Amino acid sequence: MARTAVIAGVGPGLGESLARRFAAEGCRVALFARSGDYIADLADDLPDDGDGLAVQTDLTDVEQIREGFETVREAFGPVDVLVNHASAASWTGLMDTSVEEFEQAWTVNGRGAFVCSQEAVADMLDRGGGTVIFTGATSSVRSLGGTIGFTAAKFAARGMAMDIAQEFGPEGVHVAHVVIDGQIDGPEVRERNPDREADTFLDPDEMAETYWHLVEQDRVDTQPFEVHITNGPQNSEFI
DSSP states (O other): OOOEEEEESOOTTHHHHHHHHHHHTTOEEEEEESOHHHHHHHHHTSOTTSEEEEEEOOTTOHHHHHHHHHHHHHHHOSOSEEEEOOOOOOOOOGGGOOHHHHHHHHIIIIIIHHHHHHHHHHHHHHHTOEEEEEEEEGGGTSOOSSOHHHHHHHHHHHHHHHHHHHHHGGGTEEEEEEEEOSOBOOHHHHHHOTTSOGGGSBOHHHHHHHHHHHHHGGGSSSOOSEEEEOSOGGGTTOO
C-alpha cells in the first residue's frame, strides 16, 4: 500500500531530494512551504511512481498547518510519514538577538514541528504506526556559540523528537532525529564558498537515501533514534 508522506518545509536542496526520493518509492507526497509556485512546480515534476500535492503553508501559523493536514487527508488519506524539515534562524549571539528573532526561530523549529507532529501522529495511531523524522543540525547537539536562537530551537526540536519516540514507540510510531553536520550542496552554497572542494559538501540525493532507510525501518523492532550525517571532520566548523 502506498504511503502518504508530508514534508514540512520544502525548498531547493534536501527538501526537493526528499520529495523526489519518496515519490520514486511510490509515496503520495504532500509538500508544505510558503513558496506556492515552487512547490506546485515540484509536485508536477515528481517521479511518476508517486503523486505530489503542493500545500502552500506558513509553518508559523497553527491554523494553516492544521488546514494543510486536512487538505492532505482529503487528497491522499491519513498520514504515514512526516518529515519536520523546516528551519529558521538568526545567526547572532545573545546580545545581538532580539526577542522577536529568538521567537521566530522557535516558532518554526519548535512550535511548527510540534503541531505537525500532533496532526501526523494522530493519524499514525489510528493506522497502527508510522514514521516521524526531524531534520536537525550540528547545533542540535553541540552549541558552536553566537547562534543562540537557532541553537535553542534545534535543541528543543531534538528533545521533542526524543519525547515523542519514548511516548509512542510502543504504539508503532518510529521517531528519528537526523543531525546534519555540514553544508548541503547546491548552486547558492557553491557560490558563497567558491574555494571549497566539491567533496566537502553533503549530497542531498545521498542524504535522502538515509531518510528513506529510516522510513523502511518502521517495520522492524529495533529502530535507530539518531543518525549523524557528515562527510568528514572538515565539516565540523559548520552548523
